[in-house]
Amino acid sequence: MRTALVIGTGLIGTSAALALARRGVVVHLADHDPGQARTAAALGAGTDEAPDGPVDLAIVAAPPAHVAKVLADAMHRGLARGYLDVASVKGGPRRELEALGLDLTSYIGTHPMSGREKSGPLAATADLFEGRPWVLTPTRDTDTEVLNLALELVSHCRAVPVVMDADAHDHAVALVSHMPHLVSSMVAARLEHAEESAVRLCGQGIRDVTRIAASDPRMWIDILSANPGPVADLLSDLAADLTETVRALRDLESPDAARRGEGSAGIEDLLRRGNAGQVRVPGKHGSAPRAYETVAVLIDDQPGQLARIFADAGRAGVNIEDVRIEHATGQQAGLVQLMVEPKAREALKEALRERGWALRQ
Numbered sequence: 001m002r003t004a005l006v007i008g009t010g011l012i013g014t015s016a017a018l019a020l021a022r023r024g025v026v027v028h029l030a031d032h033d034p035g036q037a038r039t040a041a042a043l044g045a046g047t048d049e050a051p052d053g054p055v056d057l058a059i060v061a062a063p064p065a066h067v068a069k070v071l072a073d074a075m076h077r078g079l080a081r082g083y084l085d086v087a088s089v090k091g092g093p094r095r096e097l098e099a100l101g102l103d104l105t106s107y108i109g110t111h112p113m114s115g116r117e118k119s120g121p122l123a124a125t126a127d128l129f130e131g132r133p134w135v136l137t138p139t140r141d142t143d144t145e146v147l148n149l150a151l152e153l154v155s156h157c158r159a160v161p162v163v164m165d166a167d168a169h170d171h172a173v174a175l176v177s178h179m180p181h182l183v184s185s186m187v188a189a190r191l192e193h194a195e196e197s198a199v200r201l202c203g204q205g206i207r208d209v210t211r212i213a214a215s216d217p218r219m220w221i222d223i224l225s226a227n228p229g230p231v232a233d234l235l236s237d238l239a240a241d242l243t244e245t246v247r248a249l250r251d252l253e254s255p256d257a258a259r260r261g262e263g264s265a266g267i268e269d270l271l272r273r274g275n276a277g278q279v280r281v282p283g284k285h286g287s288a289p290r291a292y293e294t295v296a297v298l299i300d301d302q303p304g305q306l307a308r309i310f311a312d313a314g315r316a317g318v319n320i321e322d323v324r325i326e327h328a329t330g331q332q333a334g335l336v337q338l339m340v341e342p343k344a345r346e347a348l349k350e351a352l353r354e355r356g357w358a359l360r361q
């Protein structure tokens with residue numbers, strides 16, 4: 001691929017454009033808000049000037065409700081050899097395109113399984129998709145050339161291609177993305193009117209559970225409107241678990257020892273099923289989770305501290321696999337948890353201690 005056109009230069013469009021531009025692809029940027037395309041261009045994602053002929057690949061990264069319309073317009077204008085979209089739902093946009101009577105041989109629906117709770121080009125990063133699954137939904141009609149262009153994009157973004165049927169994709173993401181999003185919002189909604197004295201105690205657990213609740217509601221209304229049935233089915237199962245859990249907790253309040261036993265067994269069953277599900281969540285490269293060990297370091301709440309830790313770890317030849325940061329509210333300190341391969345743990349601890357870092361258990 002030598003040239004690409006990204007239509008919709010928000011978080012996802014600009015991230016893909018940055019990755020392509022770094023691999024030498026000439027990227028044109030377009031958005032219905034020209035300011036967004038200008039910002040993406042200023043970030044080094046390409047040029048906001050229109051291409052003077054058809055590009056190799058047009059990437060539509062507009063909100064899901066606009067995808068079919070934007071694609072149809074691009075196809076009518078003959079802007080590219082191949083067309084794809086990155087919307088979080090796949091069945092709906094495909095059916096809309098079919099209803100418009102378009103020739104879909106030059107189109108493939110795709111979905112990168114990576115994103116953030118922030119929108120717009122300023123939240124974009126070239127490495128957003130690295131190591132993450134990127135779903136491709138070719139049909140029997142899809143041109144091989146277009147599938148190859150999509151695979152090239154995925155490869156330039158260092159993502160992992162996964163081929164699926166569009167409706168199977170929508171069922172899968174209902175489980176791993178759409179239902180969890182609503183649950184995150186429900187947990188976060190409990191905090192809206194909570195006492196400040198409680199909220200200031202928030203630790204890493206609630207940060208993990210509520211991070212995606214910060215996402216743009218307009219985008220999520222689009223996503224959920226295109227996949228309501230599968231998400232409702234999953235939430236209905238979850239509601240049954242909730243009812244059971246409330247009953248078990250009420251049993252735990254009982255003066256009767258037998259009922260307390262039942263309550264405890266009910267809660268234990270849920271927690272064990274949770275353990276069993278959690279171990280199935282793949283690690284950062286989409287493979288089975290790796291067992292890392294943690295080195296906890298106390299840092300001052302000052303700029304540059306994290307960069308210094310990473311530099312010190314790098315000098316000691318230790319690769320940091322993952323990192324978590326906990327800030328204690330109202331204190332000028334934070335706890336950084338560095339995840340490393342078990343065999344690197346002692347070397348990292350020694351190197352950090354030597355360089356004056358305060359380690360915690």
Ligand SMILES: NC(=O)C1=CN([C@@H]2O[C@H](COP(=O)(O)OP(=O)(O)OC[C@H]3O[C@@H](n4cnc5c(N)ncnc54)[C@H](O)[C@@H]3O)[C@@H](O)[C@H]2O)C=CC1
Pocket residue numbers: 007008009010011012013030031032033036061062063064066070086087088089111112113114115116117118119120121219223
């Ligand atoms: N946010 C996320 O984490 C992920 C989002 N997606 C999908 O990627 C697509 C883009 O999402 P984000 O980048 O997060 O949104 P965003 O809000 O950051 O960017 C969307 C961009 O599209 C532009 N736009 C809106 N209507 C348009 C139109 N008719 N023509 C041209 N441009 C238009 C907006 O001005 C904005 O710059 C969506 O379809 C979403 O479902 C896929 C994976 C992850």
Ligand SMILES: O=C(O)C(=O)Cc1ccc(O)cc1
Pocket residue numbers: 087088112113114115116117177212
């Ligand atoms: O922020 C995160 O971790 C996400 O998982 C974001 C996300 C949002 C929408 C998608 O279709 C895919 C990924």
